Amino acid sequence: MSQAKRRSVLTVNGEQHHVLAPAAATLLDVLRTGLGLTGSKCGCNHGVCGACTVLLDGKLARSCLTLAADVGERRVTTIEGIAGDLDFSAVQRALVESGAIQCGFCTPGFVITLTELFARDPHPGRETIRAALSGNLCRCSGYVKIVEAAEHLAGGVR
Amino acid sequence: MSVDQGVFRPASVDEAVSVLARLPDARLISGGATLVAMINARLIEPAALVSLAGVDELHGITENPDGGWRIGAMTRHRDVAAERRFTGTLALVQQAASLIANATVRNMGTIGGAIAHADPGLDYPPALVAADAQIEIASGKGRRRLPASEFFVDWYATALQSAELVTAVHLRAASDGVGLYHKLARVSGDYATVSVALTMSSGVAGIATRAAMGACGPTPILLEEANALLSGSPGESELNRAGELLAAAADPVDDVRGSAEYRRLLIPRMLARAFTEARAAIGART
Ligand SMILES: Cc1cc2nc3c(=O)[nH]c(=O)nc-3n(C[C@H](O)[C@H](O)[C@H](O)COP(=O)(O)OP(=O)(O)OC[C@H]3O[C@@H](n4cnc5c(N)ncnc54)[C@H](O)[C@@H]3O)c2cc1C
Ligand code: FES
Ligand code: FES
Numbered sequence: 276m277s278q279a280k281r282r283s284v285l286t287v288n289g290e291q292h293h294v295l296a297p298a299a300a301t302l303l304d305v306l307r308t309g310l311g312l313t314g315s316k317c318g319c320n321h322g323v324c325g326a327c328t329v330l331l332d333g334k335l336a337r338s339c340l341t342l343a344a345d346v347g348e349r350r351v352t353t354i355e356g357i358a359g360d361l362d363f364s365a366v367q368r369a370l371v372e373s374g375a376i377q378c379g380f381c382t383p384g385f386v387i388t389l390t391e392l393f394a395r396d397p398h399p400g401r402e403t404i405r406a407a408l409s410g411n412l413c414r415c416s417g418y419v420k421i422v423e424a425a426e427h428l429a430g431g432v433r
Numbered sequence: 434m435s436v437d438q439g440v441f442r443p444a445s446v447d448e449a450v451s452v453l454a455r456l457p458d459a460r461l462i463s464g465g466a467t468l469v470a471m472i473n474a475r476l477i478e479p480a481a482l483v484s485l486a487g488v489d490e491l492h493g494i495t496e497n498p499d500g501g502w503r504i505g506a507m508t509r510h511r512d513v514a515a516e517r518r519f520t521g522t523l524a525l526v527q528q529a530a531s532l533i534a535n536a537t538v539r540n541m542g543t544i545g546g547a548i549a550h551a552d553p554g555l556d557y558p559p560a561l562v563a564a565d566a567q568i569e570i571a572s573g574k575g576r577r578r579l580p581a582s583e584f585f586v587d588w589y590a591t592a593l594q595s596a597e598l599v600t601a602v603h604l605r606a607a608s609d610g611v612g613l614y615h616k617l618a619r620v621s622g623d624y625a626t627v628s629v630a631l632t633m634s635s636g637v638a639g640i641a642t643r644a645a646m647g648a649c650g651p652t653p654i655l656l657e658e659a660n661a662l663l664s665g666s667p668g669e670s671e672l673n674r675a676g677e678l679l680a681a682a683a684d685p686v687d688d689v690r691g692s693a694e695y696r697r698l699l700i701p702r703m704l705a706r707a708f709t710e711a712r713a714a715i716g717a718r719t
Pocket of ligand 2: 316317318319323324325326328338339
């Protein structure tokens with residue numbers, strides 16, 4: 276099965292793409308190698324690290340555990356589409372301003388996860404932020420600055 | 434049903450069953466959270482996939498006329514975790530779902546996929562055994578139901594036969610009382626090192642308790658003898674004895690989450706903590 280290529284249409288960051296990929300290809304594979312959208316990272320390829328996190332119809336998903344064939348009509352949002360027409364989204368600016376980035380490998384996943392959180396809850400408290408980020412691993416920062424960035428965006432420590 | 438180069442999309446349970454019967458090497462895909470990880474790691478290479486996403490009857494939680502509940506196999510952990518109608522003794526099912534992994538994995542994983550996979554470290558198996566849930570299974574011959582305690586049979590093995598699938602989990606109506614799920618994990622979101630699921634209600638004959646331990650053997654551990662000790666008006670010696678019995682019945686492994694010896698030490702302690710908390714909660718209500 277994995278050898279046979281199949282055609283599908285994916286809506287990524289508002290644009291339709293026709294892709295030809297093996298039936299067992301993950302969304303992450305298709306984004307990175309098929310569409311050249313390399314912002315979503317492959318850290319572990321089994322759901323643990325969160326570096327590949329994207330939004331499907333606004334909901335968080337691991338693109339490494341999602342088959343491209345299973346995306347269907349759901350709209351995919353990746354880090355490349357997160358700021359829309361702006362240079363940076365509010366979440367991205369908050370991370371930059373707090374110095375919450377070191378090597379940056381985990382950052383796309385954190386940005387997506389925080390974007391989903393702030394869309395649901397514009398003023399999350401520290402515990403809500405920590406719980407929301409618990410599925411994203413960062414090997415460099417120790418998390419403190421990332422949580423601080425989110426707290427600043429939420430309007431200070433509550 | 435649409436078929437697209439190795440991916441079948443049945444619209445009904447009957448269609449799904451007939452594909453499985455025809456193609457024994459096809460694999461069901463629900464949330465994909467485990468299946469796709471296994472494909473990525475080249476542990477499996479399924480001949481075809483059967484996606485259950487388009488089978489309407491498998492989605493969602495419905496109340497039965499008797500006050501019990503039917504949780505469709507495709508119901509995401511997120512939806513069970515958000516279910517506020519699971520009150521009293523059933524609260525443990527909602528709690529178990531809310532402690533699975535993290536928000537992103539809870540958006541993807543399903544109750545049917547989890548229990549069919551039957552990893553002993555999962556949160557649902559002990560919760561469903563303690564809640565005395567029934568697993569609804571479909572095959573070419575129709576539907577059958579099994580108590581959760583008979584569904585989980587060994588390490589990663591269930592009572593499912595070939596060309597069968599899980600269609601739902603049935604919960605009996607909640608009793609007034611307490612349902613608790615406690616999970617000890619190295620960090621938030623990890624699989625359990627040991628977990629305990631417990632229901633307790635009180636009646637004229639004292640309390641009635643049902644406890645199941647997770648992640649300490651191939652299947653959840655529930656002992657009628659331990660439940661009897663924990664029911665009526667148990668004191669400290671009954672609680673200790675029940676903990677000893679459960680620890681003796683456990684068959685834990687040594688792994689990165691803890692040694693077998695450590696897990697055996699945790700069993701009576703986790704049991705005692707859950708029991709004491711449940712008893713205090715019941716006491717506060719009577
Ligand atoms: C990073 C990570 C962390 C996790 N942490 C936890 C945790 O802390 N606690 C926990 O409990 N779980 C945890 N899980 C497991 C997860 O929650 C899912 O329960 C699990 O992945 C299976 O659900 P699924 O719907 O994704 O199944 P799938 O991956 O789609 O399928 C799993 C298996 O079941 C079969 N199958 C699927 N549906 C059915 C059906 N209806 N009938 C029969 N067979 C079927 C498939 O063929 C496959 O073999 C974690 C998973 C990941 C990736
Ligand atoms: S690459 Fe998907 S979670 Fe790590
Ligand atoms: S900044 Fe390097 S992994 Fe997070």
